Amino acid sequence: MTAERVDEQLQALGECRARMLPEVSDQRPQAGSALAPVNPAMSIGTDVLGDEITLIIRDPRYGLLTCALSRDVARAIGAGLVRQADEPPPAMGGRA
Secondary structure, eight states: OOHHHHHHHHHHHHHHHHTSSSOOOOSOOOTTSSOOOSSOOEEEEEOTTSSSEEEEEEETTTEEEEEEEOHHHHHHHHHHHHHHHHSOOOOOTTOO
16 A cells, blocks of 8 residues: 555544544544654645635644634634743653
């Protein structure tokens, strides 16, 4: 099976899961409970009409994740990322 075919299958499975119950929770997983790719390839642009911001993230497990965001949501995400990046990292418990 080719990588392209695997990507197609992942997309089909994601679409199937989106229709299943129970729905995927909107709650954020507890810290450390979810594996996350570090610094994934991504691109940011606008949709064809220019009304929404498009965020595309390359996830090595799930392929291309594409989100269409309103400008207000995009601004809130941007501000949140800057705020989080400016905070000192949390203390690591149990280390000397």
